Amino acid sequence: MATQSNTSTKTFTRDEVSKHRTKGDLWIIIDSKVYDISRFANLHPGGLNVLLDEEVAGQDATKIFFGLHRHEVLLKPAYARLQIGTLQDESPVILAPIPGQISTVPYGEPTWLTNGYYSPYFKESHRALQKAFRKFVDEVIYPDAQACEESGKRLSQSVVDLMAEKNINAMRLGPGKHLKGLTLMDGVVQPEEFDYFHEMILNQEVSRIGARGYGDGLLAGMVIGLPPVLNFGSEELKRKVIPEVFGGKKFICLAISEAFAGSDVAGLKTTATKTEDGKHWIVNGTKKWITNGTFAGYFTVGCRTEGGFTVILVERGEGVETMPIKTSYSSAAGTAYITFDNVKVPVENTLGPEDAGLIVMLSNFNHERWVMTCVSIRSQRMVVEECMKWVNQREVFGRPLVSQAVIRHKLAGMIARVESAQAWLENVTYQMTKMSYKQQSAKLAGQIGFIKMYATRTAQETAADAVQIFGGRGITKTGMGRFIEHYHRTVTFDSLLGGAEDVLGDLGVRQAIKQMPKNARL
The missing domain is CATH 2.40.110.10 (Butyryl-CoA Dehydrogenase, subunit A, domain 2)
Structure with a gap:
């Protein structure tokens, strides 16, 4: 056994660990790391006897641990302090996530972000913004989101201030004159090249936090409440209000x-x-x-x-x-x-x-529904990734859960839905980049109504399938299925906000009927 002064760098053999398997002297191995849980054992939520089991005490409990707990548990300071060293000549397989990291789980990312695939829509500035903003979300927004979703408090002012510093609030309103002269995300994208794909990236990256209430609390009111001021307010009113809101001083x-x-x-x-x-x-x-x-x-x-x-x-x-x-x-x-x-x-x-306020309200409905569609689709993808991880690590009847044909069938439906929705979204977004605001209103209101209806309906199917895949964990607010439970409980918000599904579907049909040629016959 090594004798370095830093306990986290000490190494042990498996035989040495196996000697510590009794109450008061209890070690375990998780992914090549050695933990002394002697003092923690009595505080274990599952009880002491679970830890004294012959397959756990003094043994490699990696498979058992990851059948019951998320990896993030090991990263919490209270549990990280229990690590006393590592196994000799062995290295961890399951690494802590790196802020900004791209997922390698199949279908865990949209195709344009997946290594080896191509897209006609995304340029280098899109990729640069995605990389910078994901790191910002992971480091700044995610921890605040998890804390506030639980406490019910509004987002922290420190987060708002950092968003204002990088002009994220301004970017969330999409391309336009309001971006002129601003330094966007430390300069990774220039105001004149900022388009709806850049905005889509912001919306989809934020939705990865898996905290639906906080997501709306992250100034969603600004996204739908400020455009009427921006587009219809007097110059004097805009000079007063817009800097306050973009600067995070007022909401x-x-x-x-x-x-x-x-x-x-x-x-x-x-x-x-x-x-x-x-x-x-x-x-x-x-x-x-x-x-x-x-x-x-x-x-x-x-x-x-x-x-x-x-x-x-x-x-x-x-x-x-x-x-x-x-x-x-x-x-x-x-x-x-x-x-x-x-x-x-x-x-x-x-x-x-x-x-004539109806014009003011209708002018932003397309954009509002498009934003909600971006969020709905990326949230579905997060659920797909959660399920893909779970079915590969969960064992039932001595085999991985994914070996069950019914589970693969559910995954097939989930993947097909999210991939088709994302492809449709990217097509609509491309049309937005080529059309004036007036043209968007004339040609895309129905399309956006349809895609929002489709996205939120498929989201509810995916939520139901995910709960079945996770079982009891899918209805538990903590632990392995906590994101699934949260998603299933809150998924209907998107189906109502910005227009109920049936209303939007009818809108799309009515717009199509208006464009029917008079000479069309069977």
């Missing part, structure tokens, strides 16, 4: 949905009436299911006005009250019920034409 949300009206904009009951001098709006009413509403400083509000429907930017202040709504996912999303009680708002905060 913004979109407040359209109501308890009575839901997605029926024509049925909104929130009102805005002008004061006698015509200088202010007085806003009254309620909004419900508003993402980021609990911590927003600005609210992009849809109001019924005398001549129709008007969108107004309301700043948090007297008469504005927000209350959290408990939903299936974490309150980290900041989902809120909002009350406006005689809120006085300057008329300069009107976004777009008075009484």
Whole structure:
């Protein structure tokens, strides 16, 4: 046995480890690393007897460990400290993930990121942004996401500040004039070359965190609430609001949905009436299911006005009250019920034409649904990767789970769904890069409606299959199947937000029917 002073560099033979197999003197081997769990044994959630089993105590427990625990457990400081050395002449097989690393699991990445495959859509700047942003997500966003998803607290201000520093908030609104003069992600992509594929990368990389509530809490309200200000606000209003939001000093949300009206904009009951001098709006009413509403400083509000429907930017202040709504996912999303009680708002905060607010709202629906589609598809791929890992390490009846034909059949369906959805998404995204905003509205509203419907429906199929593959672990909030349980519990959010599946499917058909040639016959 080596005698280096640093215990983590000590080496042991398997025979030496096997001598430590009793209560109070208990060692085990996991992936060539030796752990002294003598003091920890009584604290083990599974009980002491499990550790004293003859296949565990003093033995190589690698297979047993990875049948019950995720690798991340070994990386936690409390457990990492239990390591006292390594096995002589042996090296770990299962390595800790490296921030920014590309997965080598088949279908764990979209084809364009998979070694040996090609794509006509992605350039070097796309790959550079993906590499830099994934590292940022792994190192900065992921740990905050796991903590906040559990605690229900909104994202940490330190994360917001780092995102602002790299102009991530600005990039999440897609290509446009708002990026001019900014240094994007430390310069890996220039503002003038930033396109919808770059934005797609940001959306898909964020979704890898496996924390759906936090994902929406990661300023999703900004993505849908700020564009009306950016595109329809006065220059003075934009000079004030946009730097605050991009800089992470204030948050913004979109407040359209109501308890009575839901997605029926024509049925909104929130009102805005002008004061006698015509200088202010007085806003009254309620909004419900508003993402980021609990911590927003600005609210992009849809109001019924005398001549129709008007969108107004309301700043948090007297008469504005927000209350959290408990939903299936974490309150980290900041989902809120909002009350406006005689809120006085300057008329300069009107976004777009008075009484023509429907144009303001519809202008961003395609982009909003496209973003949700990006997220839904990449989240499905994360589940595919989880399942691929699990079926290869889980043994049943003395054989890997993947040896079961029914399991392979489920995997085949999951892979086919996510690959087809990603291919469709990339095609639609390419069309977006070639079309003006007006052309996108005319030609892609139906396509985007269809692909969102398809993505969220296939997501629910994949969620159901994944639970069956993981069994009891797939309905347990901790341990091996925790990401599967979370995904299955929260997957329906995407099927409702931005338009329910049936509504979007009908939208696509109606748009297609409008384009039917009059001379078309069987």
